[in-house]
Structures are given as structure tokens and as C-alpha cells.
Amino acid sequence: MAKWLKHGAEAEAIKSADRKVRETVESILADIAERGDAAVRELSIRFDNLDRESYRLTVEEIATCYEQLSKRDIADIAFAQEQVRNFAQHQRDSMHDVEVETLPGVILGHKNIPVSAAGCYVPGGKYPLLASAHMSVITAKVAGVPRIITCAPPFNGKPAPAIVVAQHMAGADEIYCLGGIQAVAAMAIGTETIAPVDMLVGPGNAFVAEAKRQLFGRVGIDLFAGPTETLVIADDSVDGELCATDLLGQAEHGPDSPAILLTTSEKLAIETLAEIERLLEILPTANIARQSWDKFGEVIVADSDEEMRDIADKLAFEHVQVMTRNPDWFLQNLRNFGALFLGPRTNVAYGDKVIGTNHTLPTKQAARYTGGLWVGKFLKTCSYQKVLTDEASTHVGEYCSRLCALEGFAGHGEQANIRVRRYGHKNVPYAGIVE
Numbered sequence: 001m002a003k004w005l006k007h008g009a010e011a012e013a014i015k016s017a018d019r020k021v022r023e024t025v026e027s028i029l030a031d032i033a034e035r036g037d038a039a040v041r042e043l044s045i046r047f048d049n050l051d052r053e054s055y056r057l058t059v060e061e062i063a064t065c066y067e068q069l070s071k072r073d074i075a076d077i078a079f080a081q082e083q084v085r086n087f088a089q090h091q092r093d094s095m096h097d098v099e100v101e102t103l104p105g106v107i108l109g110h111k112n113i114p115v116s117a118a119g120c121y122v123p124g125g126k127y128p129l130l131a132s133a134h135m136s137v138i139t140a141k142v143a144g145v146p147r148i149i150t151c152a153p154p155f156n157g158k159p160a161p162a163i164v165v166a167q168h169m170a171g172a173d174e175i176y177c178l179g180g181i182q183a184v185a186a187m188a189i190g191t192e193t194i195a196p197v198d199m200l201v202g203p204g205n206a207f208v209a210e211a212k213r214q215l216f217g218r219v220g221i222d223l224f225a226g227p228t229e230t231l232v233i234a235d236d237s238v239d240g241e242l243c244a245t246d247l248l249g250q251a252e253h254g255p256d257s258p259a260i261l262l263t264t265s266e267k268l269a270i271e272t273l274a275e276i277e278r279l280l281e282i283l284p285t286a287n288i289a290r291q292s293w294d295k296f297g298e299v300i301v302a303d304s305d306e307e308m309r310d311i312a313d314k315l316a317f318e319h320v321q322v323m324t325r326n327p328d329w330f331l332q333n334l335r336n337f338g339a340l341f342l343g344p345r346t347n348v349a350y351g352d353k354v355i356g357t358n359h360t361l362p363t364k365q366a367a368r369y370t371g372g373l374w375v376g377k378f379l380k381t382c383s384y385q386k387v388l389t390d391e392a393s394t395h396v397g398e399y400c401s402r403l404c405a406l407e408g409f410a411g412h413g414e415q416a417n418i419r420v421r422r423y424g425h426k427n428v429p430y431a432g433i434v435e
Contacts, residue, residue: 001303001307002300002301002302002303002307002311003300003301004298004299004300004301005266005269005270005273005299005300005301006273006297006298006299007298008258008260008295008296008297008298009295009296018206018210021206021207021210022210022214024181024207025181025207025210025211025214026214028043028181028182028185028211029181029185029189029211029214029215031043032182032185032186032189032191033185033189036190036191036192037191037192037193037194039182040055040178040182040185040186040191041055043180043181043182044178044179044182047179047180047182048125048153048154048178048179048180049154049157050154050157050158050177052177054193055176055177055178056174056175056176056193056194057159057164057175057176057177061159061164062164062165062168062175064161065159065161065162065164065165065168066161066165066168068161069161069162069165073162073165074165074169077130077134077162077165077166077169078169079354080131080134080353080354081134081138081166081169081170083354083355083356084134084135084138084139084356084358085138085141085142086356087356087357087358088138088139088142088143088358088374088375089142091142091374091375091376092142092143092375095112095375095376095379096112097109097110097111097112098110103392103395103396104389104391104392105387105388105389105391105392105393106385106386106387106388106392106396107385107386107387107388108383108384108385109383109384109385110381110382110383110384111381111382111384112376112379112380112381113379113380113381113382114140114143114144114145114146114378114379114380115145115198115199115220115378115379115380116145116146116147116198117145117146117147117148117149117195117196117197117198117199118136118140118145118147118148118149118197118198118199118200118201118378119149119150119151119184119187119188119197119199119200119201119219120132120133120136120137120140120148120149120150120151120167120172120201120202121136121150121151121152121183121184121187121200121201121202121203121204121208122136122150122151122152122163122166122167122202123152123153123179123202123203123204123205123208124152124153124155124160124163124179125153125155125179125180125205126254126288128155128160128161128162128163129163130160130162130163130165130166131166131352131353131354131359132202132203132359132360133150133152133163133166133167133170133172134166134170135202135358135359135360135373136150136201136202136360136373137150137167137170137171137172138170138171139358139373139374139375139377139378140201140378141170141171142375143375143376143377143378143379144378144379145378147173147174147197148171148172148173148174149172149173149174149175149176149187149194149197150167150172150174150175150176151176151177151178151179151183151184151186151187152164152167152175152176152177152178152179152183153177153178153179153180153183154177154179158177159177176194180204180205180207180208181207181208181211183208184200184204184208184211184212184215185211185215187200188200188215188218188219189215189218196219197219198219198220199219199220199221199222199377199378200212200215200219200220200221200222201221201222201360201373201377201378202222202225202360203225203226203228203359203360203361204225204226205226205227205254205256206226206227206256208226209224209225209226209227209363209364210226212224212225222360222373222377223360223361223362223366223370223372223373223377224362224363224364224366225318225360225361225362225363225373226363226364227253227254227256227257227258227363228250228253228254228257228318228319228363229250229257229258229259229317229318229319229338229363229364230246230247230250230251230257230258230259230260230317230318230319230321230348231260231262231312231315231317231319231320231321232246232247232259232260232261232262232321232323233262233263233308233312233320233321233322233323233324233330234261234262234263234265234268234322234323234324235263235264235265235268235305235323235324235325236264236265236267236268237323237324237325238268238323238344239268239271240268240270240271240272240273240274240275241275241279242323242344243261243263243268243271243272243275243323244272244275244276244278244279245275245279246321246347246348247259247260247261247272247276247293247297248276248279248280248283248289248293249347249348249349250319250348251288251289251292251293251296251297252283252285252288252289252292253288253292254288254292255288255291255292255295256292256295256296257292257296258292258296258297258298258317259292259293259296259297259298260297260298260299260300260315260317261298261299261300262300262302262308262311262312263299263300263301263302263308264301264302264303264304264305264308265301266301269299269301272299273299276293276297280293305324305326305329305330309330309333309334312330312334312336312337313334313335313336314336315336315365316336316337316362316365316366316367316368317337317338317363317367318337318338318339318361318362318363318367319337319338319339319341319348319351319361320334320337320338320339320340320341321340321341321346321347321348322340322341322342322343323343323344327342327343328342330342336365336367336368337367338361338362338363338367338371338372339351339357339358339359339361339372357372358372358373358374359372360372360373361373390423390424391423391424393419393420393423393424394419394420394423394424394426396416397416397417397419397420397423397424397434398416398420398424398434400412400413400415400416401413401416401417401420401428401433401434402433402434404416405433410431413431413432413433414430414431416434417430417431417432417434420434
């Protein structure tokens, strides 16, 4: 039976924080819906200390951002975007329109149609997370979305050059320097100067995730992608330094980013705890990683791989890194995860930044029912039907007439009956049933 060497935050404390986030978001969304640009501007000044007449970046501002990056920076961004685009294109190529004759004269099909406009949120308040631009904008482009807008908060009081360049290189049509709830709301609800989108995508902090949740229905969303979650599944084939490095590498995202070690080796668990304390003395981002580890870090010792699998599936974490003797066993047997990172040679940072898989992934157990952002999220799979012959319309209509009668839908039944009369030349009484 599993035992915890370290527990995370109490459930009630998390629920209390969630309630405060919900209330804050609800109030801000209502304000933006009522006052539009004026509310957005006030919120940007209040939260990001950025006051502009227009939050959309000009061509000149974008060019200035390019000038602030080196050729190597731009080449590195291009390499990462090439990997993301390549994998996204393979995903798109796997999706086919369908048309099939299911009965003589009956044609059924579906088409994969991209949404008309997508809003991509690129977080960047604490760190300039330019990788999120690749993940959202490029994926939407490959899907064929005709209008893509992006919002990213200012970094150190101004547009972050690397984020802006990444957004532009990825193909964003409109680039805004806006962060937080006000950015997500402006894209979804629309203002006097920002036309609304049909879909919101991209990760963010707890406030951004909650704003997307509350806006769902008004617009589509990719998934609930809140604060980063990382689960490291390991056995004694690896060491404490590797596990500690990979846990803290994600804990530095923010003070509310859970990082959990799940292992069958109590020795490894103890070594990892010690290594975490050592690394927190030298990690430049330790001030954030320490908060996250102290409040949300956990260490769990299980009896077997099967027990680790069961615990992992209950956690349903965003990132699941497997460093065991047989990582493919977990690939074959795990069901609930945002993305898997198999073997010690890979890690979550590869997926976050460059390897090509999408880093916008489900959190807060949403992995129980959805995967991460991919080309298919931007596509509507819409069905259609054609009936080509009188005989086919009559044949289907006879069944439809009787089935509608079972449900008591006379009007539905008459849609079938009129076709049975016209194309089948059968005498069916009005609102009657085909015998």
C-alpha cells in the first residue's frame, strides 16, 4: 500500500483559493462585457502597469522586437517552430473527410472545417513563454484557421521581444500586448477595437484558466490548462538528482504548480528529497520553486508498477514523466495523462519548448476526458447526408415514420410521410403511420 513521505496542500485550502479566483473572474468578465475597451485599459493599468491607446502592436513595434533578438535567437525559434509545424501537419494529414454510401442511394459524410477565428493566449508575466506562441498559432495555422489573434502580457513593462517575434513568425494576424483575464475576455467577448473570436486556446495561470471556463459556451475552448502539473514516475534505475531536477524544473513555473514523485523505491524517494533541498540552494528561480514545492510537492512510495499506474490514473496529471526499467509498460497501461515523457533521455522541458508535441495540456484532472491541444481542436467535424433515389427516400421514410410515432412526434413523422407519399406513391394518412 502506498505511503506519502511528503504531502501537498490541504484540499480545503485549495478549494478556498478556487472560490476567490472564481469570484474575481466573474466580476471582471461582467465589467468588460459592459464597458469594453475602457475596462480593458483600466485592468491593464491595474494589473500590468501598461497604458496604451491601442494594445495591438504596430508593424514598427514588431520590427523593433526583431531588432532586439540575435540571429541565433531567431534561428532557434525557427527550429522549434519547424518541429511543432511538422508534427501538427502529420496530425492534420491523419484526419480525413468521409463520404460513404451506407444504403443504396443514401450518402453520409463528414467534413473537417476549421473555426473562423481563434484567440491564442501566450502567458508571459513571470517568464517570456514564447513557446506557447508556437503551440497555439502554428497549430491553428496548420488547421486552416483564417484569422488568428494573440495576446501576451507585457514583460518588465513592455512587449516581450521574443514572444512578439515568435507570434509573428508563427503567423499571427493580430498581436496584442494584453495579459490575464482582460486579454482572454477581450478576445472572447470583443470590444470596440477587438473583434471577438470563436475559440480560445492557450495555457495560463489560475485566473486565465477560470476565465476560459466561465467563457466556455460563448466561445469554444481548447481545454482547461491551468498551472503546470508534473508527475515523475521512477524506480531505482535512476537517481535522486535526475528526479529532483525534473521536479524543480516544472515547479519553477509558479507558486501553485504541483510536482509529485511517485516511486517504488523508498531509497530513491529519500535521495530525491535531499537533492531537492540541495538544488533549491543554487537554483536561480528557487524563490518560486520553493513556494511550489513546499505547498504542492508530494513524494509517494508505492509497492509496485501496478500501484503506481493506479495512483497516476487517479491523479490524471498534465505531464507524466516515466523513468523506469520498462517505460513502455506505462505507455501501454496508463489511461489518464496530458502527455507522456518516456525514459530518462527525454523530459518535460523538451516537450514544453522544442521537440514538437504540443505543450498546452489538460490540468486539474481534465486528462480523464481530454487530451492536449492539437490540430483537431481547431476543426469542426460536421456531418451531412444526401438521398439520391426515390426508392431510398421511401425506404428510410417508412422506418422514420414508425420511429417518430413511437416518440409521439407527429410533425417529425409527417416529414417522413410526405416523402413516402411523393416518392413511394403510398397512401399514408396525414400524421399517420406507414404500415
